[in-house]
Amino acid sequence: MVGSRKSLTVFSYVSPVALSLSIHILIVALLLFLEAPYKKPFEYMTVKIVSIVASQPEVSSPPTVISSQNVAKESDIEGEKLTTPIERSPRLLPKEISRKDEIIEEALHAIKAKKRIERIVRLRAEIRGQRSEVRGQKSDVGGQISEGRNQKTDIQYSTANSRYPTQETYVNIVTDIIRSNWTFPEVAERGLKGSVVILIERNGSVKIQEFNSSGDRLFDYSIRNAILKSTLPPPPEELEIEVRFTQ
Amino acid sequence: MSRLKASGIRLKRKHTKLLWHYCHTSILLAILIFILPPIARARVYIDITSPNPRPILIGLQVYTEDSGKVSFSPQIKALPSYAQQILTIIKDDLTYTNLFSPIEERLFLESPSGTFKPENWKPLGADAVVKIKLQLSQNTVKALSVIYDVNEGVQIFKKEYSGDLAFIRTLAHVLARDIYKRFTDRDPPFEAKILYVGQIDGKKSLFIIDWDGARQRRLGISSETVLSPKWFEKERLLAYTVRDGRRWSLKTLDFNTMTQKTVLESQTLAIAGDFIDRKNLLVTYTDADNQDIYILDTETSRLKKIIGGFGIEIDPVISPDKTKFLFVSDRSGSPQIYIAELSGYNIKRLTFKGNYNTSPRWSPTGDAFVYVGSVNGRNQIFLQRFDPAKTETVGEPEQLTFKGDNEEPSFSPDGRFITFSSNRDGLWRIYIMRIDGSGQKALTEDYGFSPVWIK
Numbered sequence: 211m212v213g214s215r216k217s218l219t220v221f222s223y224v225s226p227v228a229l230s231l232s233i234h235i236l237i238v239a240l241l242l243f244l245e246a247p248y249k250k251p252f253e254y255m256t257v258k259i260v261s262i263v264a265s266q267p268e269v270s271s272p273p274t275v276i277s278s279q280n281v282a283k284e285s286d287i288e289g290e291k292l293t294t295p296i297e298r299s300p301r302l303l304p305k306e307i308s309r310k311d312e313i314i315e316e317a318l319h320a321i322k323a324k325k326r327i328e329r330i331v332r333l334r335a336e337i338r339g340q341r342s343e344v345r346g347q348k349s350d351v352g353g354q355i356s357e358g359r360n361q362k363t364d365i366q367y368s369t370a371n372s373r374y375p376t377q378e379t380y381v382n383i384v385t386d387i388i389r390s391n392w393t394f395p396e397v398a399e400r401g402l403k404g405s406v407v408i409l410i411e412r413n414g415s416v417k418i419q420e421f422n423s424s425g426d427r428l429f430d431y432s433i434r435n436a437i438l439k440s441t442l443p444p445p446p447e448e449l450e451i452e453v454r455f456t457q
Numbered sequence: 458m459s460r461l462k463a464s465g466i467r468l469k470r471k472h473t474k475l476l477w478h479y480c481h482t483s484i485l486l487a488i489l490i491f492i493l494p495p496i497a498r499a500r501v502y503i504d505i506t507s508p509n510p511r512p513i514l515i516g517l518q519v520y521t522e523d524s525g526k527v528s529f530s531p532q533i534k535a536l537p538s539y540a541q542q543i544l545t546i547i548k549d550d551l552t553y554t555n556l557f558s559p560i561e562e563r564l565f566l567e568s569p570s571g572t573f574k575p576e577n578w579k580p581l582g583a584d585a586v587v588k589i590k591l592q593l594s595q596n597t598v599k600a601l602s603v604i605y606d607v608n609e610g611v612q613i614f615k616k617e618y619s620g621d622l623a624f625i626r627t628l629a630h631v632l633a634r635d636i637y638k639r640f641t642d643r644d645p646p647f648e649a650k651i652l653y654v655g656q657i658d659g660k661k662s663l664f665i666i667d668w669d670g671a672r673q674r675r676l677g678i679s680s681e682t683v684l685s686p687k688w689f690e691k692e693r694l695l696a697y698t699v700r701d702g703r704r705w706s707l708k709t710l711d712f713n714t715m716t717q718k719t720v721l722e723s724q725t726l727a728i729a730g731d732f733i734d735r736k737n738l739l740v741t742y743t744d745a746d747n748q749d750i751y752i753l754d755t756e757t758s759r760l761k762k763i764i765g766g767f768g769i770e771i772d773p774v775i776s777p778d779k780t781k782f783l784f785v786s787d788r789s790g791s792p793q794i795y796i797a798e799l800s801g802y803n804i805k806r807l808t809f810k811g812n813y814n815t816s817p818r819w820s821p822t823g824d825a826f827v828y829v830g831s832v833n834g835r836n837q838i839f840l841q842r843f844d845p846a847k848t849e850t851v852g853e854p855e856q857l858t859f860k861g862d863n864e865e866p867s868f869s870p871d872g873r874f875i876t877f878s879s880n881r882d883g884l885w886r887i888y889i890m891r892i893d894g895s896g897q898k899a900l901t902e903d904y905g906f907s908p909v910w911i912k
Contacts, residue, residue, distance in 0.1 A: 232483030394508035427642035438608040
């Protein structure tokens with residue numbers, strides 16, 4: 211025993227412990243970092259589930275109706291109601307399952323339902339955002355002045371609904387806003403290209419970081435104006451975008 | 458258990474340092490993981506194509522500063538308003554380019570002399586604002602032009618001008634030119650003139666008008682027939698053909714000295730094509746009822762044939778790089794446009810649509826030419842894109858005119874406008890249009906033919 215003790219040097223004990231420790235810390239750190247972007251949008255999504263009917267200990271649980279009105283209110287969708295109530299499909303519970311297990315099952319159900327509602331609310335918000343964009347574009351058809359005004363209200367509207375859960379959705383909205391603000395005279399050079407790198411800060415303010423000239427002054431001017439005119443909603447995260455303009 | 462515990466204690470006691478080292482490393486790593494992402498931010502790419510077609514919305518304000526006790530001559534007092542006239546000319550110039558769209562004055566929230574405030578212009582959708590302050594005195598006028606960028610809220614241009622009160626149009630065109638140049642970095646044709654063959658008392662004569670049709674004036678040249686004026690910008694030389702009795706004379710007029718010179722006299726028709734340089738002129742010359750292309754030495758009146766043959770060879774126009782020329786030939790059976798080197802070799806046919814294509818004229822950059830083609834018996838103007846490097850046409854010709862007969866097209870110095878003559882309203886008059894065929898308007902009320910641009 212003594213011999214074996216000697217052969218087992220301290221290192222063979224220490225390194226695995228320290229390694230596992232550091233790996234644990236790393237994993238925790240990684241997990242924290244990875245979850246961060248996905249968590250953020252939900253921070254201000256206060257979704258409350260009001261009445262989840264406790265499932266009976268009997269054979270089947272009745273469909274659980276979640277008050278959609280409350281959800282709608284909480285998620286700031288004005289006037290819109292979730293018309294289809296979310297139902298829980300009837301499910302058979304074996305009688306042998308103890309009360310404790312039932313509670314766990316119930317809790318799981320509640321979590322699932324919560325997730326579904328969250329998803330629906332999020333989708334609604336997205337659809338809302340897109341709709342307001344479309345509305346803005348349609349009303350752009352007016353004359354010079356109404357054009358300018360509509361663009362403004364359009365942007366304000368989308369700012370109010372700025373709960374963009376994903377970066378992709380956000381980038382799509384940014385694209386639409388910049389495109390709607392990009393104008394260039396018809397009788398001019400053709401096939402011009404230019405790009406600009408912008409930094410969108412957390413509060414939605416835009417900084418031009420790089421400007422790649424097209425070689426045509428008027429085209430460059432139109433690009434800069436498109437960026438300057440665009441009021442962007444706050445992004446989920448600080449974002450760097452290279453916008454490439456092609457005539 | 459006890460052994461494990463013992464080893465744990467030993468571990469703690471003997472190798473705390475090492476453990477701390479590991480801990481530190483992992484903490485550092487964790488910090489790095491948290492801090493690095495914002496630095497190495499992933500860049501997102503967006504592609505935006507086809508902009509909304511809209512000119513630059515510009516607010517134009519011209520005002521006269523109250524210059525106190527200046528007594529204006531009755532002549533100036535009679536003018537509706539000096540500032541108003543300047544404003545109208547600038548507006549017309551900029552609007553016709555289709556690159557600018559002036560905002561209606563009744564919508565202005567800011568007085569012309571008021572300080573520029575972006576918030577007064579943003580609701581109007583303005584991109585830029587121009588404020589021109591005029592100071593009038595007995596015979597002179599001083600102008601201060603300032604351009605502001607509305608989106609950035611800054612002044613982007615400031616320039617002072619002064620001149621004779623009488624040259625109001627020139628001043629206005631120069632003011633408009635600088636506004637145009639500030640945004641495009643190009644020279645507009647606002648100060649350019651158009652020279653053409655007009656008619657007075659039953660005789661033909663040469664006239665000059667501004668690019669907007671204003672200020673018509675006559676050159677002291679008139680004859681029974683004046684044909685085909687051709688302009689050489691570099692030397693400010695004009696070549697044209699007149700008929701005096703039975704003789705045809707090919708003449709040049711030097712605009713620097715305003716001296717006229719007969720360079721060729723003959724019983725048969727000789728028409729100027731284009732200047733190669735000050736001395737050599739491409740001409741169409743008729744010899745034994747056969748029209749061919751020659752180079753005329755304007756000093757010795759010696760002719761050298763470069764394109765000949767049984768058919769007609771007419772209308773040579775030199776390329777902007779002076780290496781090639783376009784001409785019309787009926788060698789294929791119908792008049793078509795060809796290109797050849799100055800030596801007369803390497804002839805290549807360029808037009809294949811229609812059975813009557815004449816009057817080719819180069820764009821200033823050589824990447825396009827216009828010509829007259831016959832459509833249902835009426836002459837129309839076509840634009841053909843061209844690749845000078847490959848010496849071949851690009852794409853299909855684009856028909857620009859559709860009403861009446863349209864002839865003798867000529868590119869503006871900036872290549873964005875074309876002047877031509879048309880009889881769409883009965884009488885032959887001088888017209889202008891943008892190179893896409895839009896904005897066609899008459900520049901003369903009276904007879905006009907063969908317009909050419911003069912810078």
